[in-house]
């Protein structure tokens with residue numbers, strides 16, 4: 001039988017956002033257990049990220065006593081302020097780019113009088129935001145329904161450890177509960193990292209979270225950092241009409257890629273008008289004023305400066321542990337502030353586990369979901385390890401970039417003798433029908449075994465095509481399995497038959 005633990009002390013009216021109605025009113029009043037101040041449960045999930053919420057729902061659906069504490073984002077970071085809103089906006093940017101190429105594609109769009117942009121079409125920021133909020137709102141509502149239907153106790157508030165496996169939650173109205181789990185999972189994610197840069201705290205700056213709330217498209221935007229968040233948002237805002245400059249302190253965008261691929265990413269951004277400055281460490285930031293306006297000026301170490309209406313800080317993410325009081329839980333952190341876990345996702349405190357970004361898992365939602373699979377097994381007494389996981393990823397720029405496994409540089413450094421397949425995307429028939437012939441596919445093959453070591457696809461629909469290579473890799477099949485497969489024509493995935501033709 002499902003059992004609910006109460007959160008009646010947190011008034012529904014205190015809850016933010018569209019999920020505030022009816023959430024707590026379905027819960028019975030608090031029941032004293034072994035200690036009147038402490039509510040004992042089987043599973044306590046701290047932070048409703050991908051791994052934790054999935055496990056919480058599963059256990060609650062099985063009739064187990066589960067509480068999940070979430071400070072406000074029902075469904076976690078990904079749905080509220082990261083993957084889902086940004087990819088929704090990427091879709092708009094892509095459609096806008098296509099609309100600007102209307103004549104090439106055989107149609108015309110109406111002329112908008114007074115349009116400040118060069119093309120026939122322009123962004124309506126209110127419509128754009130409504131579109132994004134519609135997608136996010138539907139997903140949040142769906143998550144809320146699933147959480148409540150599972151029978152879990154969804155506790156809205158800020159969690160702080162007060163003892164091992166014991167958390168105090170404070171709601172917006174100041175009311176408190178104390179919950180103790182037989183098992184505890186910490187899944188609080190990460191937040192934008194704000195670097196220690198001279199002047200930064202004195203200027204208005206945006207992060208990936210606040211950028212999504214803008215009421216206007218800034219005429220000019222300077223982006224600090226040249227990683228994944230930066231490249232996706234910089235290109236998108238350039239397409240929306242901003243004059244965008246990216247400042248990266250290192251010699252390449254997306255520094256973990258082979259330089260040739262990083263260069264191709266920089267070219268793709270430049271093709272949309274982004275000014276990409278590499279090896280350009282920022283020295284300081286200050287407010288800038290000009291007749292009729294104000295913004296920010298970024299001074300670079302080489303003495304040059306960039307002035308813009310708005311500044312986006314995209315210099316990485318930091319684990320969300322600062323307010324958790326982990327020492328009270330007996331949970332150690334690493335020197336970079338992540339919750340220290342072993343390969344089974346156990347923390348240093350008995351019965352306490354961690355997953356997702358906060359645990360130092362590669363920062364992708366699908367990686368956190370894999371942590372759920374690890375936890376699911378290990379909380380049931382198993383010993384599933386996170387060691388050796390091969391995690392694919394994609395950067396949703398145009399053209400898309402998707403990768404898995406080793407790059408050529410990494411494979412050679414690891415001592416493999418490799419065969420490398422490379423092909424311009426223009427060789428794939430489907431790319432022509434999509435009018436999207438930009439990009440390059442490459443794959444690294446172990447010359448001794450013919451096994452795939454890594455694949456990097458830059459081109460239309462790369463994030464979809466990559467999964468075929470991932471399946472071949474995980475099945476331990478040679479690259480010839482893809483080369484000789486009968487693949488639907490014309491699709492982008494068909495490109496594998498061409499990529500691998502003639503690499504012997």
Ligand SMILES: Cc1cc2nc3c(=O)[nH]c(=O)nc-3n(C[C@H](O)[C@H](O)[C@H](O)COP(=O)(O)OP(=O)(O)OC[C@H]3O[C@@H](n4cnc5c(N)ncnc54)[C@H](O)[C@@H]3O)c2cc1C
Nearest residue numbers: 047049050071076077082159188189356357363364365368
């Ligand atoms: C702009 C952007 C775009 C991204 N796009 C993608 C993408 O396309 N694909 C992809 O795979 N990944 C993407 N990511 C990364 C992805 O969002 C994260 O890796 C993923 O959300 C991590 O999930 P998680 O399980 O660690 O927890 P999260 O989803 O981060 O959830 C943690 C939850 O814990 C809550 N919380 C934190 N502290 C407390 C506390 N003290 N008490 C109560 N609750 C707390 C937070 O409110 C949050 O809801 C993107 C990230 C950003 C910033």
Ligand SMILES: NC(=O)c1ccc[n+]([C@@H]2O[C@H](COP(=O)([O-])OP(=O)(O)OC[C@H]3O[C@@H](n4cnc5c(N)ncnc54)[C@H](O)[C@@H]3O)[C@@H](O)[C@H]2O)c1
Nearest residue numbers: 195225226227228229230248249282314315316363394395
């Ligand atoms: N499509 C996706 O899956 C997706 C999208 C966005 C984010 N994410 C996840 O979020 C994580 C964080 O992304 P991110 O882009 O914030 O971090 P990142 O680590 O990918 O990139 C940060 C960049 O900022 C640069 N930098 C740092 N300090 C700087 C400074 N003072 N001046 C100039 N440059 C500076 C770094 O050299 C680095 O290149 C990613 O690693 C990724 O795992 C994933």
